[in-house]
Amino acid sequence: MERQKNGTWVKIAVMVLLTAFFVVFVAATLNFSMKVFTYNYNGPVEIADGKYTGPAIGVDFTIKRKGKYVVSAKWWPEEEPGYITGLQIKNGDEVISWMTGNMVNAEFVPKEFEPGKYRAEFVILTDDKAYRDFVADYDGGYETSGDVFEGYRDGVFDVTYSLQVEMSRSHQTITFLAGCTVYGLLMGLLIFSLCYKGSRPEYDERQKLVIGNGYKYAFYTLFALMLIYSLLSYSGMSDFMSPAIFCEAAIIVGVAVFAIYTTVYDGYFAVNVMSGRMTGIFTVLFLLLLAASVINIVKGHIYAKGRFEIGVIFVLLTVVVGILLTLFFVKRKTATGEEEE
Amino acid sequence: MKNLRLKSARAAKDMSQEDLAKACNVTRQTINAIEKGDYNPTINLCIAICRALDKTLDELFWEE
Numbered sequence: 298m299e300r301q302k303n304g305t306w307v308k309i310a311v312m313v314l315l316t317a318f319f320v321v322f323v324a325a326t327l328n329f330s331m332k333v334f335t336y337n338y339n340g341p342v343e344i345a346d347g348k349y350t351g352p353a354i355g356v357d358f359t360i361k362r363k364g365k366y367v368v369s370a371k372w373w374p375e376e377e378p379g380y381i382t383g384l385q386i387k388n389g390d391e392v393i394s395w396m397t398g399n400m401v402n403a404e405f406v407p408k409e410f411e412p413g414k415y416r417a418e419f420v421i422l423t424d425d426k427a428y429r430d431f432v433a434d435y436d437g438g439y440e441t442s443g444d445v446f447e448g449y450r451d452g453v454f455d456v457t458y459s460l461q462v463e464m465s466r467s468h469q470t471i472t473f474l475a476g477c478t479v480y481g482l483l484m485g486l487l488i489f490s491l492c493y494k495g496s497r498p499e500y501d502e503r504q505k506l507v508i509g510n511g512y513k514y515a516f517y518t519l520f521a522l523m524l525i526y527s528l529l530s531y532s533g534m535s536d537f538m539s540p541a542i543f544c545e546a547a548i549i550v551g552v553a554v555f556a557i558y559t560t561v562y563d564g565y566f567a568v569n570v571m572s573g574r575m576t577g578i579f580t581v582l583f584l585l586l587l588a589a590s591v592i593n594i595v596k597g598h599i600y601a602k603g604r605f606e607i608g609v610i611f612v613l614l615t616v617v618v619g620i621l622l623t624l625f626f627v628k629r630k631t632a633t634g635e636e637e638e
Numbered sequence: 639m640k641n642l643r644l645k646s647a648r649a650a651k652d653m654s655q656e657d658l659a660k661a662c663n664v665t666r667q668t669i670n671a672i673e674k675g676d677y678n679p680t681i682n683l684c685i686a687i688c689r690a691l692d693k694t695l696d697e698l699f700w701e702e
Contacts, residue, residue: 501664563667
């Protein structure tokens with residue numbers, strides 16, 4: 298009896314840990330996807346007598362959390378400009394990153410940033426001396442061949458300068474994968490500990506047939522969805538969802554077909570599984586997913602710029618688990634009625 | 639086709655579908671499906687049911 302009580306406390310502790318981890322994981326995922334800032338400057342750049350006399354182009358930004366960040370920059374005038382643009386990222390007077398070019402669409406290698414204030418500045422370089430002075434600010438002692446400005450000219454050039462600073466994608470991916478792995482392990486442990494009491498699930502012969510059919514229909518569904526997406530992609534109509542999100546959604550729909558089919562035909566719960574406990578776990582899971590979906594909807598992570606975003610996966614999972622829960626309850630309710638038909 | 643002989647044998651032993659299912663290590667729904675004629679059990683399950691109800695295969699599953 299005492300041993301059983303201890304076991305229950307362990308299960309409750311695992312459940313609390315799992316819930317806390319899930320909340321932190323969702324919050325971290327949402328947080329890591331945030332950009333630090335995006336800056337756009339659109340205007341004519343006038344070069345007269347080999348000089349630029351317009352306003353300084355730049356922006357101050359703050360890094361709140363230490364980590365690796367990617368700086369992406371783009372300036373792409375429609376015609377060859379009469380100058381070279383330099384971009385400097387400064388921390389006080391120290392230049393920590395720079396790039397130059399008359400046309401640029403590039404990303405810096407992910408760089409470690411300490412918390413603090415930084416300035417990104419676009420500098421218009423109209424002659425070789427200005428160019429040499431600009432690159433001399435950098436520790437590397439960069440040397441030019443001296444003929445980079447040959448053939449450049451005065452004029453008015455329409456240019457849009459874009460700058461974006463965001464947390465390194467590799468950092469996000471590792472966090473996401475680590476989160477998924479730990480969550481998966483905890484979930485597996487919990488299900489094992491709550492349902493199977495140390496033994497494997499046992500399905501009777503009719504349930505095995507139902508499970509086989511469930512897999513068959515799930516596979517057909519997955520196959521059909523992949524085929525539809527391939528056709529849409531081939532005809533250029535697949536912009537509504539990225540391939541990665543579509544694959545996740547298709548797998549969820551496939552699993553849903555399996556789970557719903559096997560539940561309807563009473564093959565979902567093994568003979569030695571306590572269906573009441575499983576329903577309890579699904580209820581908790583449903584509430585967590587519902588919370589995650591609401592957060593995603595409020596933050597606008599469902600649909601943006603004509604495309605579904607990653608948040609739609611939480612909504613889909615919530616719907617699937619909701620349907621399953623409803624089926625569990627309906628099945629339990631109608632079970633007594635079937636007894637003496 | 640409904641298996642009324644199985645149903646009456648079970649009732650005669652005063653067993654519910656749940657009791658018989660536990661005795662045969664299957665789900666109650668499987669016993670229900672056999673009684674309703676929705677599922678044809680394997681010979682192993684037929685033997686398990688016969689043992690639980692003290693009947694022969696002929697008595698429960700042989701169609702005249």
